Amino acid sequence: MSRAEQKEKTRRAIINAAFQQLSADKSFASLSLREVAREAGIAPTSFYRHFTDMDELGLTLVDEAGLMLRQLMRQARQRIVHNRSVIQTSVETFMEFILEHSNVFRLLLRERSGTSPAFRSAVAREIQHFCAELADYLRKENKSSAEMALIQAEAMVILVFHAGADALDASDEVRQRITVKTIQQLRWLAGGTKPPAG
Structure with a gap:
C-alpha cells in the first residue's frame, strides 16, 4: 500500500x-x-x-452525511419499480437510511440548529444541495418552471426531514405510520391526490 x-x-x-x-x-x-x-x-x-482540529473533522462529517443521503436518494429515483411511485420509493429509502445510519442523520439534525455557525452553514449547504437535486428532477418530470420546482422541492425536503426526526427513535409500528403519512402528505404537495381527511 x-x-x-x-x-x-x-x-x-x-x-x-x-x-x-x-x-x-x-x-x-x-x-x-x-x-x-x-x-x-x-x-x-x-x-x-x-x-487541523475537531471542527474540521465535524465539517467533514456533515459533508459526508449529506453526500451519503444524496447518493442514496439518487439511487432511489433510479430504481423505481413497476407500479411504485417515486414518492413512495424515496420515502421508504429515506426511512431505511435513518434506521441503518441513525448517527449520520442525527448529526445533520443536531448541527442544523447547533451553536456553531460554521456547522449550521455546512448543514444548510447540504440541504440546499439536496433541494437543488430534487428540484432538477421535479422540473424535468413535471415540466414546471425552475422557480416552482425549487419551491416544491424545499417544502418536500422540510417535510421529510421533520418526519425523519420523528421516526428516528420510534418503534417499527410508529415508523411505519409516519412513513405512510409522509407519503400521503408528499403526494398532496405534489398535487397527485387530495389531502388526507381529518
Whole structure:
C-alpha cells in the first residue's frame, strides 16, 4: 500500500470512528479527540496529520452525511419499480437510511440548529444541495418552471426531514405510520391526490 493510500485509509478510519461514537446520548460537541483517536486505532498526535482540529473533522462529517443521503436518494429515483411511485420509493429509502445510519442523520439534525455557525452553514449547504437535486428532477418530470420546482422541492425536503426526526427513535409500528403519512402528505404537495381527511 502506498503512503497516499495509507493516509486515506487512516483518514477514513477517523471519520468512521467519529460516526460510530455518535448516539442519541452523545453529540459531536461532546466527542473528544482522544476518544475518536482511540476508536480509530491511532495515537492522538496522528490525528493532526489528517485534520487541523475537531471542527474540521465535524465539517467533514456533515459533508459526508449529506453526500451519503444524496447518493442514496439518487439511487432511489433510479430504481423505481413497476407500479411504485417515486414518492413512495424515496420515502421508504429515506426511512431505511435513518434506521441503518441513525448517527449520520442525527448529526445533520443536531448541527442544523447547533451553536456553531460554521456547522449550521455546512448543514444548510447540504440541504440546499439536496433541494437543488430534487428540484432538477421535479422540473424535468413535471415540466414546471425552475422557480416552482425549487419551491416544491424545499417544502418536500422540510417535510421529510421533520418526519425523519420523528421516526428516528420510534418503534417499527410508529415508523411505519409516519412513513405512510409522509407519503400521503408528499403526494398532496405534489398535487397527485387530495389531502388526507381529518
